[in-house]
Amino acid sequence: MTDDRTAGQPDLAGWWQTAISHIEPGTIEFRGHRIQELLAERGFVEVIWLMVRGGLPTPQQARLLEAALVASVDHGPQAPSIATARMAATCGVGLNNAIASGVNLLGDVHGGAGQQCVELLHEIVAEHDTADGTSMVAAAGKVVARWRARGDRYLPGYGHRFHPVDPRRAPILALLDEARRAGAIDGRYVDAGLAVEEVLNQGRSRPVPINVDGVTAMIYAELGFVPELARGLFVLGRTVGILSHAWEQAQQGGRIKGPMPPSILPRYTGPAAPAAPTAGAA
Numbered sequence: 001m002t003d004d005r006t007a008g009q010p011d012l013a014g015w016w017q018t019a020i021s022h023i024e025p026g027t028i029e030f031r032g033h034r035i036q037e038l039l040a041e042r043g044f045v046e047v048i049w050l051m052v053r054g055g056l057p058t059p060q061q062a063r064l065l066e067a068a069l070v071a072s073v074d075h076g077p078q079a080p081s082i083a084t085a086r087m088a089a090t091c092g093v094g095l096n097n098a099i100a101s102g103v104n105l106l107g108d109v110h111g112g113a114g115q116q117c118v119e120l121l122h123e124i125v126a127e128h129d130t131a132d133g134t135s136m137v138a139a140a141g142k143v144v145a146r147w148r149a150r151g152d153r154y155l156p157g158y159g160h161r162f163h164p165v166d167p168r169r170a171p172i173l174a175l176l177d178e179a180r181r182a183g184a185i186d187g188r189y190v191d192a193g194l195a196v197e198e199v200l201n202q203g204r205s206r207p208v209p210i211n212v213d214g215v216t217a218m219i220y221a222e223l224g225f226v227p228e229l230a231r232g233l234f235v236l237g238r239t240v241g242i243l244s245h246a247w248e249q250a251q252q253g254g255r256i257k258g259p260m261p262p263s264i265l266p267r268y269t270g271p272a273a274p275a276a277p278t279a280g281a282a
Contacts, residue, residue, distance in 0.1 A: 020051060031055075045069065048236070052229060060184035061223055065233075067175050068216040071168045072114075072234045074241030078162070081105045083259065085242045086249040090257040095246055102242035106235050115231035117157030117193075117217035120147065122227070124192040136188075140195035157193070157214025158200055165209050172215040176222070189221035 021030055028035040030047065031054050038047055042056070045066045049057040057065065077083050085102030089095070105111070120143065128139035147155060160166050173190075180187040193214055200208045213234075220230040249257075260266070 019054075048233075052233075053225075057223075058184060060179050060182060064175060064179055064185075064219045064223060067172055068219045069233065069237035071172060071212050071216055072237035074238070074244065075162075077245065079241075080110050081238060081242055082245045085246040087257055087259065089246045089249040090254045092255075095243075095250065098246035098250075099239065099242050102246065103235060103239060106231075106238060111234060111238065112231055113156035113213035114217050114220065114234045115227045117155075117214050118221050118225070118227040118230045120156060120196070121189045121192045121217060121221045124195065125188050128188075128192070136191045136195040137198055140192060141199045144196060144199050155196065155200065157217050158196065158210055159208045160211045163211070166211040166215075168212040169210055169215055172212075172219065176215070176218055179222075185222040187222070190218050193218045 019031065021028070022032075023029075030038060031050055033042075033050065033056075038050075042050075043062070045062050046056055048069075049055075049062065049065060074082065077086060081102040084105050085098045088098040088101040093101070108116075123146075124136070124140050124143045127143050128134055128136050131139060131142075144155065176185065176187075176190050179185045180190065193210060196214075197208070197210050216234070217230060220227075220233065225233065
C-alpha cells in the first residue's frame with residue numbers, strides 16, 4: 001500500500017548520504033568494517049584513523065597518531081580550555097556543558113597552532129620541491145621571511161611561553177626518526193620542521209625550540225592529514241583533559257568559581273567616580 005504522504009517525493013533515504021557508517025537494524029559498520037570485527041581486533045586510535053581517513057593504519061602509523069593525541073591531552077588549569085571547563089563545572093551546567101565550554105575556546109590562538117604549523121611545513125616543502133637545488137634550510141628561510149613580512153610575530157609550533165624546551169619534543173622526534181628509518185614516513189616534513197628551528201636559531205644565544213604543536217604537526221603532515229584535520233585531532237585529544245578536569249572540579253565542589261580568587265580584584269582602569277558629598281553639605 002502506497003503512503004500518500006510520500007507519493008511523488010524523491011527517495012527520502014538519500015536525504016543524508018555518507019560513506020562513513022552503515023546503520024540499520026542489526027547492523028553497524030564503519031567504512032565497510034563490521035563493528036564486531038573492530039571491537040575484537042582494533043584499538044581506538046585505529047578506529048579514529050578509519051573514521052577520518054578511511055582504511056586502517058599500519059602499526060607505526062597508529063603509533064605516531066597515538067603519540068600526537070597523547071601529547072595534546074592536557075596542559076593544566078593554566079590552559080584557557082581547561083580553566084574554562086573547570087569554571088563551568090562550578091556553575092551547575094552539567095558535565096556535557098562544561099566540556100563544550102572548554103572545547104569552544106580552542107580557536108586560532110589557543111589550539112590552532114598545529115593546523116597553522118602543518119600549513120607552514122607544506123609551504124616549505126613546496127618551496128623546496130619547486131626551487132631546484134635549494135636546501136631545506138634555504139627553503140625554510142624564504143618561507144619564514146614571507147610569514148614574517150605579513151606580520152606574523154610568532155611562528156606556530158616554535159617557542160613556548162612556559163617551557164624553555166617542551167618536554168614532548170624529544171620523545172616525538174625519536175618516534176619520527178624511528179618511523180623514518182623503518183620507511184613508514186618520508187621524512188620531508190620532519191626536515192622542514194627542523195630547518196625552521198635552525199633558521200630561527202641563527203645568531204641567537206637563547207634558542208627557540210620546536211614545541212608540541214610543531215612536532216605533532218610533523219606527525220600529521222607525514223601521515224597525510226590535511227591542516228584542518230590537524231586541528232580537529234588536537235581538539236579530540238584535548239577533550240580528554242577537559243573531561244578529566246571538569247569531572248575533578250565537580251567532585252571538589254565549589255560554586256561559581258571565577259578566574260581569580262575572591263580576594264584578588266581586577267585592576268580598574270576606568271574614570272574615577274565623583275567624590276561623595278560630605279555630611280551636612282547644602
